[in-house]
Amino acid sequence: MAFELEFEKPLLELERQISQMRRLAEERKLDVHDEIVPLEQKLGQLRVEIYGKLTPMQRVHVARHPRRPYTLDYIRNVFTDFVELRGDRLFRDDPAMVGGWARLHDRPVVVIGQQKGRDTKENLHRNFGMAHPEGYRKALRLMHMAERFHVPVITLIDTPGAYPGLGAEERGQAEAIARNLEEMAALKTIFVAAVIGEGGSGGALALGLADRVLMMENAIYSVISPEGCAAILWNDASLRERAADALRLTAYDLLDLGLIDEIVPEPPGGAHADPAAAQRNLGKALEQSIKHLESMKPEDLLHARWDKFLAMGKLAEA
Amino acid sequence: MAWFRKERKHSRSSRERLEIPADAWEKCAGCGHVGIRGQFDRNLQVCPECGHHRRISAGQYIEILTDPGSFTELYADLRSEDVLGFEGYADRIAIAQRKAGPQDAVITGFARMTEIEIDLAVMQFAFMGGSMGSVVGEKIARLARRSLEEHVPLVIVSTSGGARMQEGVLSLMQMAKTSVMIARLHEQGIPFISILTDPTTGGVSASFAMQGDVNIAEPGAVIGFAGPRVIKQTIGQDLPDGFQTAEFLLERGMVDIVVPRSELAATTARLLRMMLRREPQTVD
Ligand SMILES: [Zn+2]
Numbered sequence: 098m099a100f101e102l103e104f105e106k107p108l109l110e111l112e113r114q115i116s117q118m119r120r121l122a123e124e125r126k127l128d129v130h131d132e133i134v135p136l137e138q139k140l141g142q143l144r145v146e147i148y149g150k151l152t153p154m155q156r157v158h159v160a161r162h163p164r165r166p167y168t169l170d171y172i173r174n175v176f177t178d179f180v181e182l183r184g185d186r187l188f189r190d191d192p193a194m195v196g197g198w199a200r201l202h203d204r205p206v207v208v209i210g211q212q213k214g215r216d217t218k219e220n221l222h223r224n225f226g227m228a229h230p231e232g233y234r235k236a237l238r239l240m241h242m243a244e245r246f247h248v249p250v251i252t253l254i255d256t257p258g259a260y261p262g263l264g265a266e267e268r269g270q271a272e273a274i275a276r277n278l279e280e281m282a283a284l285k286t287i288f289v290a291a292v293i294g295e296g297g298s299g300g301a302l303a304l305g306l307a308d309r310v311l312m313m314e315n316a317i318y319s320v321i322s323p324e325g326c327a328a329i330l331w332n333d334a335s336l337r338e339r340a341a342d343a344l345r346l347t348a349y350d351l352l353d354l355g356l357i358d359e360i361v362p363e364p365p366g367g368a369h370a371d372p373a374a375a376q377r378n379l380g381k382a383l384e385q386s387i388k389h390l391e392s393m394k395p396e397d398l399l400h401a402r403w404d405k406f407l408a409m410g411k412l413a414e415a
Numbered sequence: 416m417a418w419f420r421k422e423r424k425h426s427r428s429s430r431e432r433l434e435i436p437a438d439a440w441e442k443c444a445g446c447g448h449v450g451i452r453g454q455f456d457r458n459l460q461v462c463p464e465c466g467h468h469r470r471i472s473a474g475q476y477i478e479i480l481t482d483p484g485s486f487t488e489l490y491a492d493l494r495s496e497d498v499l500g501f502e503g504y505a506d507r508i509a510i511a512q513r514k515a516g517p518q519d520a521v522i523t524g525f526a527r528m529t530e531i532e533i534d535l536a537v538m539q540f541a542f543m544g545g546s547m548g549s550v551v552g553e554k555i556a557r558l559a560r561r562s563l564e565e566h567v568p569l570v571i572v573s574t575s576g577g578a579r580m581q582e583g584v585l586s587l588m589q590m591a592k593t594s595v596m597i598a599r600l601h602e603q604g605i606p607f608i609s610i611l612t613d614p615t616t617g618g619v620s621a622s623f624a625m626q627g628d629v630n631i632a633e634p635g636a637v638i639g640f641a642g643p644r645v646i647k648q649t650i651g652q653d654l655p656d657g658f659q660t661a662e663f664l665l666e667r668g669m670v671d672i673v674v675p676r677s678e679l680a681a682t683t684a685r686l687l688r689m690m691l692r693r694e695p696q697t698v699d
Contacts, residue, residue: 259621270641279594298618306591330502330503346583350584406591409591
């Protein structure tokens with residue numbers, strides 16, 4: 098059975114009706130135009146309605162949707178000339194992190210991102226998009242190459258988090274993330290990050306210290322998963338709705354808090370309902386961000402990046 | 416319970432027990448050694464039998480690391496705010512302030528360490544597990560900016576369970592904020608020595624604590640990205656003995672040196688003197 102979100106059931110039901118009617122019409126050579134048009138209108142309205150009032154936890158589900166476009170989908174459809182480069186040249190290639198050279202509307206760039214799998218087999222290979230230290234070290238190696246050739250770095254963030262396992266700890270997960278943060282703060286080239294799905298904690302931020310940080314409308318960015326938060330605070334992972342509300346993890350929350358620069362609109366029904374539209378929107382937003390950054394003096398770029406992150410935080414002075 | 420019986424077997428004669436009140440005895444969590452509290456106190460809370468390092472407060476580290484009376488606190492009036500309206504956070508802050516003092520999970524200031532001027536930040540685990548929220552990030556960033564402007568080396572003693580989730584993604588961004596300032600110190604060649612104590616995990620280990628020119632760990636300290644419980648859950652089995660200890664990280668090449676508490680000041684100062692091209696300290 099195909100993956101279904103509870104709150105999307107009315108949508109899926111309508112979609113089924115429409116496709117059934119189409120099939121029937123084709124088989125029996127009937128003209129059902131007059132019947133289908135109102136149904137499609139209703140579907141469009143319902144999508145806008147449902148997606149117009151998603152709860153934070155519903156957005157988490159959309160951000161994790163197994164048919165949502167992943168990093169390689171964006172790379173293949175937004176970019177051209179992609180040449181994937183693998184390995185950290187230290188230990189191994191981490192399939193949870195992909196990257197390489199590509200063109201964004203003819204402009205050469207280096208693009209990097211976490212990669213999830215579509216099915217169980219691919220997910221085992223990609224480790225559900227949870228990178229090991231070697232993944233972060235590969236990403237850093239590619240960022241430095243972009244710096245050397247004066248081309249922009251684009252990162253696409255989509256991960257539940259950095260992998261918390263024995264090998265990952267042994268090979269220095271904390272060191273790898275800490276090093277990326279420090280090196281991104283000093284990276285002398287244009288750098289745009291986009292959270293396309295799950296922005297899971299330090300493992301997401303390890304690609305995220307950028308000049309401009311974009312978020313897809315239904316992406317999330319959080320210090321901890323709602324399940325993890327609920328388990329720690331209330332000893333009950335099923336209270337994740339409450340945690341998702343409290344954590345303020347939607348794109349709108351992050352924009353409000355001044356932690357991201359821009360929200361990239363998704364088509365009604367989310368990126369998985371119309372991946373091509375989502376990809377077009379992201380392509381446009383990336384292009385605009387890079388153009389804007391290219392208009393700045395290179396020496397101002399780094400200072401602006403510093404100032405942006407140094408201003409983050411909310412506190413009181415007694 | 417077994418440990419109770421064992422303790423009894425070791426109990427002193429009744430005459431001795433009359434002289435030393437029962438609550439003056441303390442037991443080492445490392446080896447079970449039972450000693451008079453004063454014995455642990457004199458030894459910087461390190462077990463004289465097995466060298467187990469107990470957790471100590473920020474105030475105690477300041478005492479151990481700096482010349483007497485030389486510490487001046489800075490940014491002491493920064494307070495955490497419940498900006499997200501996060502369930503229970505305001506109460507947690509109030510409790511932590513009563514327990515550990517109002518300055519949040521890090522004390523910052525400047526001092527002298529065997530006559531070298533340093534900027535010093537010491538985290539305190541007693542304040543919400545040393546978690547990093549906006550206040551910790553801001554205090555570290557301000558102190559590092561002072562180091563940058565005054566050309567004073569930075570020393571940070573870390574102990575933290577990670578980011579403070581009650582501040583949501585604001586707390587995550589403190590990793591980026593502090594990293595920006597450390598990167599700028601590195602660029603200018605201002606020495607930064609990171610001292611990692613038990614425990615240092617999560618967002619603190621994955622940012623400034625691992626970014627020192629030199630990363631020093633205390634013996635036995637648990638250091639890692641994920642906490643032991645999370646890893647255990649992920650892999651579904653117990654962790655090997657000594658996993659994520661300072662000695663384990665030393666062997667795997669993730670920390671530079673393991674230094675016992677009694678030698679932290681001397682080792683840090685010796686390094687700083689060389690980094691700053693100063694004369695070695697003369698021994699009296
Ligand atoms: Zn002991």
